[in-house]
Amino acid sequence: MEDQPGFPEFVQQQAGKLLEQTLQHIGLTFISLLIAVVIGVPLGILITRKKKLAGAILGIAGVLQTIPSIALLGFMIPLLGIGAKPAIVALFLYALLPIIRNTYTGILQVDATVIDAATGMGMSQQQLLLKVQLPLAMPVILAGIRTATVINVGVATLAAYIAAGGLGEFIFGGIALNNTNMILAGAIPAALLAILFDTGVARLQKLRMRSVKTALYILPFLLLILSSFYLLPAAYGSSLVAGFTPEFMGRKDGNLGLKQVYGLDMRTVVISDMIMYKAAYEKTLDVISGSSTDGRVKAFDLQVLEDDKHIFPPYYAAPIVRQATLDKYPELAPALNKLSGIINDSVMTELNYKVDHLKQDPALVASDFLKAKGLLQPARKGAKGTVVIGAKIFGDGYILANMYKLLVNGYTDLEAVTKTGLGGTKICFDALTNGQIDLYPEYTGTGLLVILQADKTVIDSLIADKQKVYDYVSTAFMQQYQIRWLPPIGFNNTYALMMRKQQATELHITSISDLKEYLQHH
Amino acid sequence: MIKLERVNKSFQNGKPAVSDVSFEVNTGETLVLLGTSGSGKTTTLRMINRLIAPDSGKIYVNGEAVTAQETTSLRRNIGYVLQDNGLFPHYTVAENIGIVPSLLKWDKKRIEERTRTLMEKLHLPADEYYDAYPQQLSGGQQQRVGLARALAADPPVLLMDEPFGALDPVTRASVRNEFRSLDEISNKTVIMVTHDVQEAFQLGDRICLMDKGTIQQTGTPAELLFSPANEFVTQFFREQRLLLELNAVKLSDIRTLLPTDHVTEKVSFILPEDASCWDALEQMTTLSAPVYYSFDDKLIRIDSAALMQAFTQYKQTISSNGRSTRLS
Numbered sequence: 001m002e003d004q005p006g007f008p009e010f011v012q013q014q015a016g017k018l019l020e021q022t023l024q025h026i027g028l029t030f031i032s033l034l035i036a037v038v039i040g041v042p043l044g045i046l047i048t049r050k051k052k053l054a055g056a057i058l059g060i061a062g063v064l065q066t067i068p069s070i071a072l073l074g075f076m077i078p079l080l081g082i083g084a085k086p087a088i089v090a091l092f093l094y095a096l097l098p099i100i101r102n103t104y105t106g107i108l109q110v111d112a113t114v115i116d117a118a119t120g121m122g123m124s125q126q127q128l129l130l131k132v133q134l135p136l137a138m139p140v141i142l143a144g145i146r147t148a149t150v151i152n153v154g155v156a157t158l159a160a161y162i163a164a165g166g167l168g169e170f171i172f173g174g175i176a177l178n179n180t181n182m183i184l185a186g187a188i189p190a191a192l193l194a195i196l197f198d199t200g201v202a203r204l205q206k207l208r209m210r211s212v213k214t215a216l217y218i219l220p221f222l223l224l225i226l227s228s229f230y231l232l233p234a235a236y237g238s239s240l241v242a243g244f245t246p247e248f249m250g251r252k253d254g255n256l257g258l259k260q261v262y263g264l265d266m267r268t269v270v271i272s273d274m275i276m277y278k279a280a281y282e283k284t285l286d287v288i289s290g291s292s293t294d295g296r297v298k299a300f301d302l303q304v305l306e307d308d309k310h311i312f313p314p315y316y317a318a319p320i321v322r323q324a325t326l327d328k329y330p331e332l333a334p335a336l337n338k339l340s341g342i343i344n345d346s347v348m349t350e351l352n353y354k355v356d357h358l359k360q361d362p363a364l365v366a367s368d369f370l371k372a373k374g375l376l377q378p379a380r381k382g383a384k385g386t387v388v389i390g391a392k393i394f395g396d397g398y399i400l401a402n403m404y405k406l407l408v409n410g411y412t413d414l415e416a417v418t419k420t421g422l423g424g425t426k427i428c429f430d431a432l433t434n435g436q437i438d439l440y441p442e443y444t445g446t447g448l449l450v451i452l453q454a455d456k457t458v459i460d461s462l463i464a465d466k467q468k469v470y471d472y473v474s475t476a477f478m479q480q481y482q483i484r485w486l487p488p489i490g491f492n493n494t495y496a497l498m499m500r501k502q503q504a505t506e507l508h509i510t511s512i513s514d515l516k517e518y519l520q521h522h
Numbered sequence: 523m524i525k526l527e528r529v530n531k532s533f534q535n536g537k538p539a540v541s542d543v544s545f546e547v548n549t550g551e552t553l554v555l556l557g558t559s560g561s562g563k564t565t566t567l568r569m570i571n572r573l574i575a576p577d578s579g580k581i582y583v584n585g586e587a588v589t590a591q592e593t594t595s596l597r598r599n600i601g602y603v604l605q606d607n608g609l610f611p612h613y614t615v616a617e618n619i620g621i622v623p624s625l626l627k628w629d630k631k632r633i634e635e636r637t638r639t640l641m642e643k644l645h646l647p648a649d650e651y652y653d654a655y656p657q658q659l660s661g662g663q664q665q666r667v668g669l670a671r672a673l674a675a676d677p678p679v680l681l682m683d684e685p686f687g688a689l690d691p692v693t694r695a696s697v698r699n700e701f702r703s704l705d706e707i708s709n710k711t712v713i714m715v716t717h718d719v720q721e722a723f724q725l726g727d728r729i730c731l732m733d734k735g736t737i738q739q740t741g742t743p744a745e746l747l748f749s750p751a752n753e754f755v756t757q758f759f760r761e762q763r764l765l766l767e768l769n770a771v772k773l774s775d776i777r778t779l780l781p782t783d784h785v786t787e788k789v790s791f792i793l794p795e796d797a798s799c800w801d802a803l804e805q806m807t808t809l810s811a812p813v814y815y816s817f818d819d820k821l822i823r824i825d826s827a828a829l830m831q832a833f834t835q836y837k838q839t840i841s842s843n844g845r846s847t848r849l850s
Contacts, residue, residue: 117608121572121622121671121679122597135612 032091044103087164095148102144103148161272295352366402382413390437422482531578554726601672779832
């Protein structure tokens with residue numbers, strides 16, 4: 001962390017990207033809001049007239065609202081693929097409820113005497129709606145739009161997971177990279193946008209009655225303009241599209257390295273690790289930043305491109321444990337070390353394949369594997385103490401955490417508890433240093449580049465040799481954090497660029513240099 | 523002209539709201555629908571401008587069945603005043619008054635002229651209130667705007683649903699008096715709903731007393747007092763009987779019973795032609811002196827003893843006759 005630049009410098013460096021993401025964010029928010037208004041307001045009006053429909057429509061919109069946003073995005077992918085479309089649809093669905101509900105209640109709240117007077121004076125139903133109900137319900141409808149806007153600004157950060165851009169790229173990239181500046185560069189503008197739009201609509205709400213009419217004409221226009229922001233950072237480009245995870249985007253051994261060392265410059269979208277492989281398989285993306293042992297490499301028939309200029313450092317997995325825990329329970333280390341040297345790259349890919357693609361339970365895969373290796377012992381149900389095992393959100397972690405749990409339960413009198421699904425390196429490592437977890441499987445490369453953020457000279461001197469990297473992180477972690485690296489498990493889960501096997505063959509691409517060559521000519 | 527023929531309406535639960543109601547109101551006449559809450563008077567009123575559809579029976583406005591007319595144009599030709607005024611909070615006073623004229627597509631200038639005229643007549647200075655919003659007005663002023671709005675397109679028919687019901691007693695009396703003296707209503711057919719007996723007697727040419735959805739009696743105030751159709755009618759007016767009677771009996775009704783000595787000296791104040799016994803008594807007590815009244819171009823002097831004697835005599839005559847006695 002010592003040589004991270006200050007926040008203002010970071011923003012200055014990334015100004016172009018920041019502007020692009022902010023515009024995308026505004027665009028995403030307002031395209032979906034516009035659609036939600038166009039559909040939600042008439043629906044709200046409809047259910048004030050056909051009250052039987054009200055329960056059903058409000059119910060459906062309410063249920064949509066309760067679906068966790070990331071899950072909703074997940075549902076959209078099989079239907080609409082990745083990119084802007086599913087993001088806009090998901091945001092639209094979120095914005096729908098507050099708009100329908102407020103239109104409905106706003107119109108019903110209009111003083112019955114006023115409606116009575118308007119009808120009694122001979123207004124048609126349309127005149128009643130346009131001259132009386134809508135203007136009088138407008139403050140409430142605007143309150144709904146306001147709620148929807150703020151929700152959308154927030155949820156739109158998640159669009160970064162499905163290659164739709166927005167400020168989420170910085171936020172999730174920053175979390176994955178343990179880069180506070182990057183998180184702030186995404187989070188502060190997102191918060192500012194939320195505050196800005198919130199007060200903007202609040203202003204509209206407070207306008208005097210007469211100006212409401214003017215506002216009614218300006219509002220759709222404004223929405224349209226803001227929506228079009230999304231289109232501004234238009235696709236620039238190359239013939240192949242790459243999808244990289246937020247973490248990969250900002251790493252020296254990721255996209256930055258690809259640019260510096262290989263001079264690779266291609267059209268890139270940011271996408272979640274979870275859907276990246278499938279997107280490559282479905283030809284939405286051509287090049288992705290996978291991890292070499294991921295089960296989906298096998299499942300989706302992808303080919304790993306050779307890193308011929310060695311920018312991806314060794315990522316050997318090993319459990320890292322709090323020294324305090326090891327001191328307290330000396331029997332823990334031998335139990336954990338039973339796994340050392342047993343799992344190589346192909347074994348890990350196979351295990352991941354079972355979990356990711358065949359949808360087998362990680363706990364079951366773990367116990368089957370240990371049984372096959374003769375390492376499984378029945379749990380002793382010891383009560384000497386509790387050890388909390390963490391794991392990052394990706395495949396390896398789940399399986400390894402489960403294996404360690406079985407080993408600890410079988411070989412010691414300790415009780416192991418798993419806490420899997422921790423968002424990324426930063427979250428996992430912070431949990432470890434704070435003592436919320438006692439150990440988790442980490443990779444040597446991540447330790448060197450992400451956690452220690454070693455100097456360029458140090459990295460260059462170590463990077464080619466896996467043993468040097470391991471020794472360096474072991475020493476540094478112990479000194480700085482009192483955390484012990486146990487012996488490596490055996491497999492090297494390094495970053496890798498990968499393409500569909502078929503396309504790679506057709507284009508004669510086997511290494512990253514080949515890819516660069518191809519892009520230069522097409 | 524408004525005519526109802528055997529109109530029936532039941533609530534959704536099947537209970538009758540209005541049963542077999544028939545009456546006729548002539549042009550220039552004011553009929554008051556009087557009754558307690560739940561008597562069906564508002565329902566009856568709202569069937570006339572088709573806010574409620576009757577289950578059976580016929581309703582005619584200006585000689586034509588309401589069902590034969592297009593709803594919106596029917597309503598635009600009927601002024602409608604509501605208890606809680608129902609002014610549009612997002613419209614200025616002028617815009618509120620101009621609603622029906624603009625629905626009828628009058629040109630802007632005509633609407634503005636008409637609005638200013640009406641505001642003048644209803645004592646709402648246009649300079650001050652033309653662009654004001656209803657919330658900035660007092661209750662009495664709001665009700666005046668409501669009245670102006672109903673009168674804006676000069677409809678031949680005016681329906682008023684407890685128009686003064688939401689006002690405090692003082693404001694209420696003043697708005698009521700203004701309404702009574704308004705020249706705009708002299709040629710209109712007016713139906714007004716109220717539960718206030720005094721208001722009914724003050725404003726109604728005829729009163730239609732309703733209870734539980736049926737008409738108990740329709741007639742002039744004097745007819746209801748002096749020849750009640752049934753026990754309900756008698757009971758209904760029991761509490762304020764003397765006051766109502768004094769109001770209902772006009773000096774012109776009892777002129778034959780009053781002293782006939784002519785007065786020749788100059789007097790400063792003469793009671794109006796349609797003054798009631800109550801008006802005369804009120805004058806006497808405020809002035810602590812006899813009052814003057816003129817008929818057949820002859821001025822007579824009345825003191826309280828003479829007045830009460832004539833009043834009592836009159837009542838005896840009509841109750842022994844047992845018939846409607848309004849002579850004028």
